[in-house]
Amino acid sequence: MRVIWATRLCPDPARGGGAAAEFELIRGASRTNDVTVVCSRTQPPGPAGVPGLEVECVTVSAVPRPVPPSRLQLLSHLVFGTTPLPVWEAEPCATAVADAVADVERRVSVDLVQIWPGEMAVVASAARAPSALLLPDCYTRQARRERSEAETVRHKLLWRTEIGKARRWESLNYPRATALACVSAVDAEELGRLAGRALDVVPLPIGDEWFAAPADERGTDVVFVGALDYRPNVEAVRWLADAIWPLVRVARPAARLHIVGRSPVTGVRDAVERCGAELHADVPDTRPWYWRAGVVVSPIRLGSGIRNKVLHAFACGAPLVATAASLEGIDCAGDVDVLVADDAPGFARAVVDSLARPEAARDRARRALGIARRHRTEHSVAALERFWDRAVGRPG
16 A cells, blocks of 8 residues: 655654654554655755655654743643644644645555644645544543643633633544544544544554563662653653652662653753652663663653553563553553552552562563563554555455
C-alpha cells in the first residue's frame, strides 16, 4: 500500500513518549508498505531522509506555538482560547502539513493518508485519498483529568470550559477522517461516543531492542523516565518531589532518586533541586536507567492514552510502582504485575516495599514482561494494517 504518513514533527525516537511509538510504527509498517512521511520542522521544506527509517520524508517549515510558559499564560488561554490547548499549539504545523499532503497527492497516486496525532485532523479535509486518523490521546479526557486535579474552584471552572472546547472540537473534526483508531480502548470508547462510530484500537509498539536487557544486578535507585517538557510528566515530577519522595527518604535514607528525560523545564529543575534528586537530561538512551533501577515510578495523574514508560519498564524487566492513571489501557493486575497507589503515602509505601523486598519486586516484573511481549512491534503493525485495510475498503 502507498501511504502518506502525515504528522506534526519529524519522527524521532529520542523525543520519547508518543514520538517514539510513532517512529516504531512507521519503521514496522514501512517494511511492507511504501511510506512517505510528511511533517514539519524548522529547516526549509524539501525531501529528506529520517534517521533510522528507510522512507522518504517531505518537510515543511513550520513550528508549533510555544506552550504557555507560566500558569498565568496558561489560564489566559483557558479563558480566551477557542480551541483545546494542544490543537492551538499545533495549528501552524497542521495547516502547513495539510498543504504539503495535498501537493504530494497532486504528484503521485496514494492509497491512504495516515494522520497522527489528533491535532493534525485538519489534514483529513485536505486529503484526496481515504484518511486514517490514529489518536494517541483524547483531549476531552485530558481536560477532565486536569479539572479533577485542580486545586481551586476557579481553576476547576476554567478546566470545565476547556472540557467543553475539547468535546466540541473532537466531535466536529475527527469524523472527517475515513477511519478512526486509538491506542487505548478507554479513549476509543469515549471518542466513539463523540464521533458517533466505533473506533479501532492499535496498541503502542515496543521494538525488539527494549527486550535485550542485560543480566546485571539491580541497585536501589528509584527512577522516573519521561519527556520533561510534557505537562503530565512535569506535574508528576512535582508531586513525586514534594509529596512522595520525602516520605520515601524517611524510611530509606540511602535511596537515590533519578529523573531522566529530555528538555527539562524550569519547574522540573526546581523540583529536582528541592528534593535532592539527580537530573539526567537528554540522555541518548534511556534503557540503561530502566535496567539499573531498583524500582521505576510512574506517578502520572494527568493526560490520557497509554504510557510508553510503563510498557518500557515491563519490557526491560524493571519493577514498577504506578498510579491507576498510568496503567490505563494496559491489561495488568495490581499487586501481581505492578504495585498501584493513587495517594502520596500509599505510593511512598509501595516504593519502600519494592526496595525492601527486591525478590517480590522482581517476581512482579517477570510476570509483567509477558504483558510487554503482547506489544511487540509486529503485533501493533498487524493491527495498524488491519485498520488501514478497513479505511480503504479492503476485506480483512
